[in-house]
Amino acid sequence: MCKQENSTQEYKCIQSVGEYINAIQEIIEQERKNNSDFDKNYEVYFRGHIDKNFFLIPSLLRNKSGDKDSVGQACKEIVDNEHIAFRSIVAKHPSEFAEYKSAIEHLVKMQHYKLKTRLLDITSNALVALYFACTIESGDVNDKLGEVIVFKLPKRIIKHYDSDTISAVANIARCDINKLQIKLGNNDLSNEFVKSLDIEPQINEIRTTIVEADTSGDSLVTLKYKKQFNDDLGYLHHQIKAEKSYYNPLIEPHDLGKIWAVNTKLENPRIINQSGSFLLFGLGINEEEIDGSNQLTYTKVLHPQIPDTWIAGRIGVGSYKAHTQEETEETKNQIRKRKKKNKKKKANIVRQLSMLGIDHSFIFPDLETAAKEINKQLLSSKTDK
Numbered sequence: 001m002c003k004q005e006n007s008t009q010e011y012k013c014i015q016s017v018g019e020y021i022n023a024i025q026e027i028i029e030q031e032r033k034n035n036s037d038f039d040k041n042y043e044v045y046f047r048g049h050i051d052k053n054f055f056l057i058p059s060l061l062r063n064k065s066g067d068k069d070s071v072g073q074a075c076k077e078i079v080d081n082e083h084i085a086f087r088s089i090v091a092k093h094p095s096e097f098a099e100y101k102s103a104i105e106h107l108v109k110m111q112h113y114k115l116k117t118r119l120l121d122i123t124s125n126a127l128v129a130l131y132f133a134c135t136i137e138s139g140d141v142n143d144k145l146g147e148v149i150v151f152k153l154p155k156r157i158i159k160h161y162d163s164d165t166i167s168a169v170a171n172i173a174r175c176d177i178n179k180l181q182i183k184l185g186n187n188d189l190s191n192e193f194v195k196s197l198d199i200e201p202q203i204n205e206i207r208t209t210i211v212e213a214d215t216s217g218d219s220l221v222t223l224k225y226k227k228q229f230n231d232d233l234g235y236l237h238h239q240i241k242a243e244k245s246y247y248n249p250l251i252e253p254h255d256l257g258k259i260w261a262v263n264t265k266l267e268n269p270r271i272i273n274q275s276g277s278f279l280l281f282g283l284g285i286n287e288e289e290i291d292g293s294n295q296l297t298y299t300k301v302l303h304p305q306i307p308d309t310w311i312a313g314r315i316g317v318g319s320y321k322a323h324t325q326e327e328t329e330e331t332k333n334q335i336r337k338r339k340k341k342n343k344k345k346k347a348n349i350v351r352q353l354s355m356l357g358i359d360h361s362f363i364f365p366d367l368e369t370a371a372k373e374i375n376k377q378l379l380s381s382k383t384d385k
Contacts, residue, residue, distance in 0.1 A: 013316030015345045017352040024126055027150050027313035045122040045151040048132030052147035058281055060116040061303045072305055079300040083176050102243045103170035104161050108264050118281045125275035127358045133317040134346040139360035141347045143339035146317035156216040158261040166262055168251050169282045171239040177300045179235040184296035196220035203287045210257045211304045229253045256282050259304050269365040318342040
């Protein structure tokens with residue numbers, strides 16, 4: 001997984017479930033204090049990272065590990081094959097997908113089985129996020145400083161699984177990258193697109209602003225522009241109509257470049273227990289020369305980024321001190337002691353979560369996981385441990 005640059009920011013770290021709940025309350029109360037309409041306009045979600053340096057990027061779109069300059073760029077060799085991977089896993093296990101018609105249902109299933117997708121898991125259950133900040137996939141505690149991200153997602157970007165917007169963005173996964181270079185128009189028409197965002201036409205500003213553009217009301221562009229934009233989307237429209245024959249092929253241009261929160265069907269025990277939802281990432285915006293002029297295009301090789309305004313707070317899980325020059329010169333023994341302390345603090349949190357019913361067999365409610373959990377708790381000797 002990609003990591004972000006080490007932060008020098010001091011933020012609250014917790015070492016117990018009680019401290020964690022208090023920290024969340026403080027964050028939400030501050031948001032309500034700053035915005036009296038907070039509960040009306042936002043929904044709170046969470047995501048737990050076992051390492052605070054992890055990026056908020058879906059597995060499909062991650063680039064070189066540790067390269068902060070690659071944020072916003074996907075690995076071309078990977079996204080080139082997204083549509084092939086989508087079809088390959090369905091072809092090899094057709095019975096697993098037999099009941100699914102929509103692309104988002106396919107992607108959720110694929111995410112469940114660890115295929116790389118453009119989905120990022122989030123949860124409405126704060127305790128579930130805390131568990132993921134403490135343990136690796138096997139259920140074992142790791143020794144890194146973990147983190148829980150507290151999201152405040154605008155309600156306008158939260159959609160249900162059967163939304164036409166979600167159908168449009170999810171079906172990007174079915175499209176060959178070579179058939180999905182989407183022009184945002186010539187200079188005159190692309191100017192209309194930029195003007196709709198009410199910003200100066202600088203590419204970085206466009207990329208930042210489009211994610212937060214409000215497309216929940218009237219269209220931000222003229223019908224003429226929208227029709228011309230959709231003329232380039234024949235291949236994408238074909239994929240969408242395979243699941244929705246009634247689909248109206250007039251996609252809002254801004255919607256393909258946004259990040260959407262998706263409330264999917266609660267159709268398996270894991271999603272139910274984890275209170276799972278997803279962030280669905282669309283396309284990134286690029287500027288390139290086409291037919292002798294610079295034009296804006298959508299491309300799979302770039303991706304939108306989660307705005308800072310969607311993050312209410314970050315909570316460290318474990319023991320942490322601000323990054324200083326002295327800390328960079330820690331001895332191996334000091335690093336080992338710090339990691340041991342982190343692991344001990346996390347293990348204590350996991351025990352507290354277990355008393356509240358949040359353990360590995362709850363998070364991953366299948367028979368094999370339950371058997372392993374019972375072996376660990378009841379059928380292991382000290383020598384096994």
